[in-house]
Amino acid sequence: MELVLDRVTKQYGSKLACDRISMRLQKGVYGLLGPNGAGKTTLMRMMCGVLAPSSGIIRFNTIDVSHEDYRDALGYLPQDFGYYPEFSALDFLLYMAALKGLPKAKAREKAWELLEQVSLAQAAKQKIKTFSGGMKQRLGIAQSLLNDPRLLILDEPTAGLDPKERVRFRNLISRLGTERIVLLSTHIVSDVEHIAGTILVMKEGRLIHQGTRDEIIRTIDHKVWECVLPHSEADTLCQHYPVINLRQEGTGEILLRLVADEKPTEEARRAEATLEDVYLYYFREVREQ
Numbered sequence: 001m002e003l004v005l006d007r008v009t010k011q012y013g014s015k016l017a018c019d020r021i022s023m024r025l026q027k028g029v030y031g032l033l034g035p036n037g038a039g040k041t042t043l044m045r046m047m048c049g050v051l052a053p054s055s056g057i058i059r060f061n062t063i064d065v066s067h068e069d070y071r072d073a074l075g076y077l078p079q080d081f082g083y084y085p086e087f088s089a090l091d092f093l094l095y096m097a098a099l100k101g102l103p104k105a106k107a108r109e110k111a112w113e114l115l116e117q118v119s120l121a122q123a124a125k126q127k128i129k130t131f132s133g134g135m136k137q138r139l140g141i142a143q144s145l146l147n148d149p150r151l152l153i154l155d156e157p158t159a160g161l162d163p164k165e166r167v168r169f170r171n172l173i174s175r176l177g178t179e180r181i182v183l184l185s186t187h188i189v190s191d192v193e194h195i196a197g198t199i200l201v202m203k204e205g206r207l208i209h210q211g212t213r214d215e216i217i218r219t220i221d222h223k224v225w226e227c228v229l230p231h232s233e234a235d236t237l238c239q240h241y242p243v244i245n246l247r248q249e250g251t252g253e254i255l256l257r258l259v260a261d262e263k264p265t266e267e268a269r270r271a272e273a274t275l276e277d278v279y280l281y282y283f284r285e286v287r288e289q
Helices: 040-047 068-072 089-099 104-117 133-144 163-176 189-193 213-220 231-240 275-282
Strands: 003-012 015-025 028-033 055-060 074-077 151-155 181-186 198-203 206-211 224-229 243-248 254-259
Touching: 003 040, 015 040, 015 206, 028 040, 028 163, 028 189, 040 151, 040 181, 068 074, 074 133, 089 104, 089 133, 104 133, 133 151, 133 163, 163 181, 163 189, 181 189, 189 275, 198 213, 198 275, 206 213, 213 275, 224 231, 231 243, 231 254, 243 275, 254 275
Parallel strands: 028 181, 028 198, 074 151, 151 181
Antiparallel strands: 003 015, 003 055, 198 206, 224 254, 243 254
16 A cells, blocks of 8 residues: 655645655555645645646556546545534434445445444534534544545644644544545644654655654754853844743743754753644744745
């Protein structure tokens, strides 16, 4: 089982939304990390066949993204998941199953199985308009699994969820990744840090890093610093360096954690890097939308 992207590019006029992206994904969970506007959604829409690449190849095993058999292997949860508010969760899944061509008896069996899997069985007859954001997202996951996809693509699946729902969602995704390729995009570092075996870092339409959490963190070894300073000196550093954390100490001074290529001040001491530090280091000049 393998998803291959070979020099995939998407261009709108003079703007490169995705620039010659190549990767090979096998069974497991992959996290596509980057700020809003990095090109994550464009890339995923090409991987789902919603957008055609300007150039390059996308294929699952030997099947090209444009082929009908590719869609049979695909499950997709877009960033803006559409639903019918007056439908119950069960009716919605049965409707989606009909659109996907599942026989009626199998559709009902599969719908109940998935409602159990995403912890919505007790809410099966409840109207979707009464659901919380987390319940809607779990229903979105259920509809994406109706056809038992071997490739599951999730665009910002935890956006807007509270911490408890986010943990529940991450645990669900982790289980799904044992049987298929799962790719999820996010700008929330903790979502990929805890469940993705491989992290793909995307900036300005390009894939700038790919590797395990530890491999990605090693790219900024010796660039994370901590120092305790008076307010005035701390304010000066905040104007010149990306600050990861700022905390008022009991002494009245400020504890700063920041990223910098060189030692920012004599008082600074190196600190162990985290994935959040990596994010801030690489995206400090990217304006969030």
